[in-house]
Amino acid sequence: MRIQFLSLLTLWTLAGSVSALEKSLSITLTAGKHDLKDVPVCVPLSLPKEQAKHGDAEVSAGEAMLVGQLTPPSITTEDVRPAKDGLVRRDLHFRVPALMAGQSITVTVKTRALTPVPDPTVLKWLGESRGTELVLAARTRDKRRPILRYMNQAYDKSTPDRRDRTYKVFHHLYDLAGKGFVTNGGENDLKSGEKKKLLYPHHRGLMFAFNRISYGDKQQADTWHCNKGEHQSHVRFLNEEAGQVLGRHRALIDWHGRDDAVFAKEERELTVYNMAGGTLVEFAARLRTANGPIKLDGDPQHAGFQFRAANEVAATTAAQTYYLRPDGKDEPGKTRNWPEVKTHINLPWNAMSFVLGGKRYTAVYLNHPRNPGESRWSERDYGRFGCYFAYELTAERPLVVNYRIWLQNGEMTGEQATALSNAFVAPPTSK
Numbered sequence: 001m002r003i004q005f006l007s008l009l010t011l012w013t014l015a016g017s018v019s020a021l022e023k024s025l026s027i028t029l030t031a032g033k034h035d036l037k038d039v040p041v042c043v044p045l046s047l048p049k050e051q052a053k054h055g056d057a058e059v060s061a062g063e064a065m066l067v068g069q070l071t072p073p074s075i076t077t078e079d080v081r082p083a084k085d086g087l088v089r090r091d092l093h094f095r096v097p098a099l100m101a102g103q104s105i106t107v108t109v110k111t112r113a114l115t116p117v118p119d120p121t122v123l124k125w126l127g128e129s130r131g132t133e134l135v136l137a138a139r140t141r142d143k144r145r146p147i148l149r150y151m152n153q154a155y156d157k158s159t160p161d162r163r164d165r166t167y168k169v170f171h172h173l174y175d176l177a178g179k180g181f182v183t184n185g186g187e188n189d190l191k192s193g194e195k196k197k198l199l200y201p202h203h204r205g206l207m208f209a210f211n212r213i214s215y216g217d218k219q220q221a222d223t224w225h226c227n228k229g230e231h232q233s234h235v236r237f238l239n240e241e242a243g244q245v246l247g248r249h250r251a252l253i254d255w256h257g258r259d260d261a262v263f264a265k266e267e268r269e270l271t272v273y274n275m276a277g278g279t280l281v282e283f284a285a286r287l288r289t290a291n292g293p294i295k296l297d298g299d300p301q302h303a304g305f306q307f308r309a310a311n312e313v314a315a316t317t318a319a320q321t322y323y324l325r326p327d328g329k330d331e332p333g334k335t336r337n338w339p340e341v342k343t344h345i346n347l348p349w350n351a352m353s354f355v356l357g358g359k360r361y362t363a364v365y366l367n368h369p370r371n372p373g374e375s376r377w378s379e380r381d382y383g384r385f386g387c388y389f390a391y392e393l394t395a396e397r398p399l400v401v402n403y404r405i406w407l408q409n410g411e412m413t414g415e416q417a418t419a420l421s422n423a424f425v426a427p428p429t430s431k
Helices: 160-166 311-320 414-425
Strands: 025-030 036-048 055-061 064-071 087-099 104-110 121-126 133-138 144-151 170-173 206-210 212-215 219-221 231-242 246-256 262-273 279-289 294-297 303-308 322-325 349-356 359-367 376-379 384-388 391-393 399-409
Touching: 025 036, 036 414, 055 087, 064 246, 087 104, 121 231, 121 246, 144 246, 144 262, 170 279, 206 262, 206 279, 231 262, 279 391, 303 399, 311 349, 322 414, 349 376, 349 414, 359 384, 359 414, 399 414
Parallel strands: none
Antiparallel strands: 025 104, 036 087, 055 064, 055 104, 064 087, 121 133, 133 144, 144 170, 170 206, 206 303, 212 219, 212 294, 231 246, 246 262, 262 279, 279 399, 294 391, 303 384, 322 349, 349 359, 359 399, 376 384
């Protein structure tokens, strides 16, 4: 299965290379049946090699000047009409301030910013290991706000404590001030030798795994709990992007069975958009079998892509957690779980509002309709929610998934969550 953006492929063919960098491209964007506001837009392009460098682009819509960024295709756009001979596939990213339902606007693009910004705010990767931490920072100043941290320590089974800290990779999400994590890290959050009660430490941050996996000659694996030698391991980074519109990295991750052998290989891609009012993270993954067919299955609490809030929510504030769903806001402490609630499937979005450090946050989980179904949802008052599905993985049928997480301070309405979903699944089309 492959996930494709709704925008059309735009071909930019230039005769020769004379003054190529001074050429411009006009793109017409048209909204669908929904009003869109402050929406990230991705336009797949085919460019001459000399114009295909990563980095800033200048985008103008009438009198408005927008910041653009060129990147290689993502997991979700790689198969969108590959470039013709002699051209290179690139994705152009920028934010559209507003576009009403059915409205069209024409934007002009230059592949380098001709009007330099004195000290632009950019997303960039830092850390002892390249790609470890994504920060929002001015290019020439030291002030930085961390947004996302990739937890990718090498697998270490020398002691039970070291194994507990390293048996899976995941991403931590910071609060909007960059002061601390809003997500749970399990034993990773403890100092060496520290003893502290952790509730459900196998749920960690933004993570992707399945607890009922079967393959080969009656072999089984659980990459969620990892209790019998199973684990996930970071192999290497495949790509890294940084700029004014987004920061992205893609990592190669091996899935190991109980015998330590690799039975599946995952490309995991996290994209963070530079947005006002909150943090928007896009999660995409492609999972391939390393040998023969694999049956991916699980239960709603221990499979799929899930968000887990920090341990403090489970320990002290769970009674203040509530869920906002497409059919309305529920009471604090009330949850729905499939299969007890058989209609709790195939949601376009779900939102959890929780209290951490005396402050309320809302996290919205956005489910793309091209993900496998049926998607079976689960919720916990201690801050873990998401959905899973069953899937038959073969060499000819890799698994591709695509989700988004929106985090903001305070509460939000169902209309706001629906707007985020519309922007995700029905972005403007282009020509």
